[in-house]
Amino acid sequence: MSTSSSQRRIPDDSIQEEFVHVGKVKTSVLKLGHFKDSPSPGNQKVLMLIIPGNPGVPYYYEDFMQELYSHCDFQIPVWVLGHAGHVQPPGERLSLQDICSTSEQVYGLEAQISHKVEFIQNHVPREVKLILIGHSIGSYMILNILDSLPSDQILRCFMLFPTIERMSSSPNGIKMTPVLRYMRWLVIFTAFIISLLPKYLHVHIFKWWYKDLDCPSCTLKAILATISPWTVNYTTYLAKLEMDKVTLLQAELIKKHADKLSFYYGANDHWAPPQYYYDLMKRFPHLDARLCTLNLKHAFVLDTQEGREMAKIVWLWAQSHHRTILLSQNDDDEGWVFET
Numbered sequence: 001m002s003t004s005s006s007q008r009r010i011p012d013d014s015i016q017e018e019f020v021h022v023g024k025v026k027t028s029v030l031k032l033g034h035f036k037d038s039p040s041p042g043n044q045k046v047l048m049l050i051i052p053g054n055p056g057v058p059y060y061y062e063d064f065m066q067e068l069y070s071h072c073d074f075q076i077p078v079w080v081l082g083h084a085g086h087v088q089p090p091g092e093r094l095s096l097q098d099i100c101s102t103s104e105q106v107y108g109l110e111a112q113i114s115h116k117v118e119f120i121q122n123h124v125p126r127e128v129k130l131i132l133i134g135h136s137i138g139s140y141m142i143l144n145i146l147d148s149l150p151s152d153q154i155l156r157c158f159m160l161f162p163t164i165e166r167m168s169s170s171p172n173g174i175k176m177t178p179v180l181r182y183m184r185w186l187v188i189f190t191a192f193i194i195s196l197l198p199k200y201l202h203v204h205i206f207k208w209w210y211k212d213l214d215c216p217s218c219t220l221k222a223i224l225a226t227i228s229p230w231t232v233n234y235t236t237y238l239a240k241l242e243m244d245k246v247t248l249l250q251a252e253l254i255k256k257h258a259d260k261l262s263f264y265y266g267a268n269d270h271w272a273p274p275q276y277y278y279d280l281m282k283r284f285p286h287l288d289a290r291l292c293t294l295n296l297k298h299a300f301v302l303d304t305q306e307g308r309e310m311a312k313i314v315w316l317w318a319q320s321h322h323r324t325i326l327l328s329q330n331d332d333d334e335g336w337v338f339e340t
Contacts, residue, residue, distance in 0.1 A: 028087035033077035053136030056083025063216035067311030085234035
């Protein structure tokens, strides 16, 4: 296992985690960088906001967000917004009720979509323009929040390995749907048993399991958070609802917001197989969509090099849609802004 690093990174900018109240749920948000003031009133502050897949544990994306931040010369902040319930807040103890309870009104798929809208409305300044980056089910969530946000606030939406249709009939969906529907509590119970083991055993098991993979250093922290019974309960609950509800392509939403959407499909993705890409392009031949030629995996964040490649792709793709200009304000303060 290796630690990802980039020569472009600066040591005094570090990722900060905040737990903010979004609705009824304390939610993990990772933040990197700060908004810069532009001397030109015609230019806009920009934020890259990542909506993760499932598990919606932001720590998986630390290396990816650092790479994105380095590509913009550390001038555009990058945030990752976790899903409701997917990270156990510090200091909150688990009860049996916490481990076993679910509420579709708080943790369900539609609730997670509303959760993202509420976060943006309450925690992102209205004048800030957004580049939304969705991964897996995060793409579905982004597609479904666009009607609730001002159109002029959204610069672009990048849907990476998007699970936006036919999830239960995908190759992985066929395998996982019966487990999620009928054996979910066994998975939670297993996580509870594992949680009783000493932490050092968790670390040794992880290092042995991933010994042949080039994982970013953030993966260990993410895995340890994911195997919490708290997280397993809510992630498997959301996954079950995904299998049940992410079925037909939301063609009207895609048609309505096509000018802001960019899709990236994997050539060997078993959640959103290449046929879904071909079907999408047949239906929307002018849509900005690409099929991966680099053999990147659906879980690209688990591979150091793949995360770097994906960050580079997204940044160059964003530049192709919006001319970026680096404005030198003075020796100590520079700001990236997008001219729209």
